Amino acid sequence: MSISHLLESFEGADQDDGGSISMSELSLEEEKLEAFERGYKAGWDDAAKAQAEDRNHLTSDFANNLQELSFTYHEASGHLARALRPVMTQIVEAVLPEIARKSFGPRIAEQLTGLALAVGKQRVEIVVAPQNIALVRGLLDEDPGFPVQLVEEPSLGAGQAYLRFGDGERQIDHDEVLSRIAKALDAFFDELKHTSEKELKHGG
Template structure:
């Protein structure tokens, strides 16, 4: 049995008596030049990385600013809608109740002013039949003047009229509420036109 033999290739190297291709001074210059090129390339890479990071930060800041602006607009719209809803609720529920409760005080003030002036005839106070019990206490609180408390079926609890001689003063809190409703409706119409 024959064994196959591998043939190896031999590479010749320079003979020890030949001069090296680079002397020590040229090798040092080459090393310094390679170092400086590497150092410069490192600085270029660092500067580029800084530019890239700055661009990323700037992009992120712009996105955040746009998100804040969008969020502000959304929050402003939601707050405005809540405020308008609250205002409408106040006009429809709370204001009428406040007006009803404030009517006796307004009537008392008007009666006191009328009592301070001389009059030829008694003062007539017209009110809704349901408002009479509350106003009887008010009439009793104004001594020294004759006051007739008369029921007017067409009046609401937020309406009264005071008549003495040729003068009449009307307190109509329903009209105030209607004016508030109209003003609110007008503002809503203006807002809707602006948004359209």
């Protein structure tokens, strides 16, 4: 970028003493002007180059920071999954079965109440595992309004029961519900672990 237009020209101007500017003096001034312009242009180019380098450096730093952030996120996800899995497994294996056990009797009572109008005077068989016989027998202290027979079936689990009447049947299966929850939980944590390891392997 030239700055010659910013400088005042003294060519042809009379000196105070009435003399004229010599050719050597003009050549010297021109050389000074050219040197100044070269220096100015070099400075401008250096500034532009430095600005471009700074911009590239910032872009590179930003990309690196994003990559590190992604790595940290997936690493944290992996740690969180490993920390939570034992806790959630404990809940599924200990807490939920206890809740299911306590709700087993009320669930059967609820089904019997619902059958009152459906079965009329038909006999209803309540089929449960041996360990649940005493529990269910306690539910039959009050007459449900239809004949009930309690049947012991060793092949059933602690959370399973069948209510059979005529050609109909209703099933209670807390064991199956708990099994599905456990499988879903395992699948969730396995997928989370796989995704985290895959992202870390490929650098986020």
